[in-house]
Amino acid sequence: MAVHYLEFERPIADLEAKIEELSKLSETEGSGAFDTEIEALRARAQEMRKDAYSKLDAWQKTLVARHPDRPHFVDYAAGLIEEFVELRGDRKFADDQAIMGGLGRFRGRPVVIMGNEKGRDTVTRVKHNFGYARPEGYRKAIRLMEMAERFNLPVISFVDTTAAYPGVASEERGVAEAIARSTEKSLMLGVPMVAVVTGEGGSGGALGIACGSRVLILEHAVYSVIPPEGANSILWRGARTAADAARALKITAQDLLAMKIVDRIIPEPPGGAHSDPEAALKSVGDAIEVELKALEGLSPEEIRKARAERFYAIGRSGL
Numbered sequence: 001m002a003v004h005y006l007e008f009e010r011p012i013a014d015l016e017a018k019i020e021e022l023s024k025l026s027e028t029e030g031s032g033a034f035d036t037e038i039e040a041l042r043a044r045a046q047e048m049r050k051d052a053y054s055k056l057d058a059w060q061k062t063l064v065a066r067h068p069d070r071p072h073f074v075d076y077a078a079g080l081i082e083e084f085v086e087l088r089g090d091r092k093f094a095d096d097q098a099i100m101g102g103l104g105r106f107r108g109r110p111v112v113i114m115g116n117e118k119g120r121d122t123v124t125r126v127k128h129n130f131g132y133a134r135p136e137g138y139r140k141a142i143r144l145m146e147m148a149e150r151f152n153l154p155v156i157s158f159v160d161t162t163a164a165y166p167g168v169a170s171e172e173r174g175v176a177e178a179i180a181r182s183t184e185k186s187l188m189l190g191v192p193m194v195a196v197v198t199g200e201g202g203s204g205g206a207l208g209i210a211c212g213s214r215v216l217i218l219e220h221a222v223y224s225v226i227p228p229e230g231a232n233s234i235l236w237r238g239a240r241t242a243a244d245a246a247r248a249l250k251i252t253a254q255d256l257l258a259m260k261i262v263d264r265i266i267p268e269p270p271g272g273a274h275s276d277p278e279a280a281l282k283s284v285g286d287a288i289e290v291e292l293k294a295l296e297g298l299s300p301e302e303i304r305k306a307r308a309e310r311f312y313a314i315g316r317s318g319l
Helices: 007-029 035-053 058-065 073-080 122-127 135-150 168-172 175-188 203-207 228-235 242-249 253-258 277-294 300-312
Strands: 081-086 099-106 109-116 155-161 193-202 214-218 222-224 264-266
Touching: 007 035, 007 058, 058 193, 058 222, 058 228, 058 242, 073 081, 073 099, 073 109, 073 155, 073 277, 081 109, 099 135, 099 277, 109 135, 135 155, 135 175, 155 203, 168 175, 175 203, 175 300, 193 203, 193 277, 214 253, 214 277, 222 253, 228 242, 253 264, 264 277
Parallel strands: 109 155, 155 193, 193 214, 193 222, 214 264
Antiparallel strands: 081 099, 099 109
């Protein structure tokens, strides 16, 4: 499988290309001919990757959050959920595959899960509309949350979308209203809900399924009211750059934790979640398990009150 390198990873890409050349040469020269040199170069590449990812700026983190090889909803469902049964359709118009969801067991616990799915290749990206959900996706999410409440099941959501789909048909079918209703349902749920921003949490498209009792975020994920490119275009009429907008928006996990918009940062492997998906999935699963255990035993009224207090507190520090 081809490795996708980001611009700031160019030196690492060059070094790993040399490792590959040396490995091929070793095959012709005889097994073990350049093992010492190859191991030294691999250690150097790993050190370079660790160093690069320890000092990413907001725009670089945005690029990492959008990396095509990061784990997607289908990966979290396959790796963390047993007996997953997908539930489709909003019972009103259609099935929107930009938001997927269903029932399953998370480490032995029955749960409802849902999340954005972007797809990986041309076929799946078209199928999932590149993660841009239409009104039907949010109405599906509402249906899933209503089911969770009916059967007293916790909800886990995986957030990863640039925004909701802004097409004419989407607007005609009430995408803004659908997002508002989904956000309302998230806030008023009488069961625990843990939302995890796994990649890019953009605009209301993300907020519609992100208003959990706990909001977690991966170390190199981002969460914002608008994508940096949109902020540059609308606020500055394109006079600056998306990188400038990313810095101004305070969209990194570290900024969000400081502002108490998120509750926990989930560490990623050196080189990002895409460099070691298995380790990333385990870290996410462990964090979700901790948060669900902390919410056990609360009544619906206590859950709603705690969630309300959590969101009311945002922006109030120092007042």
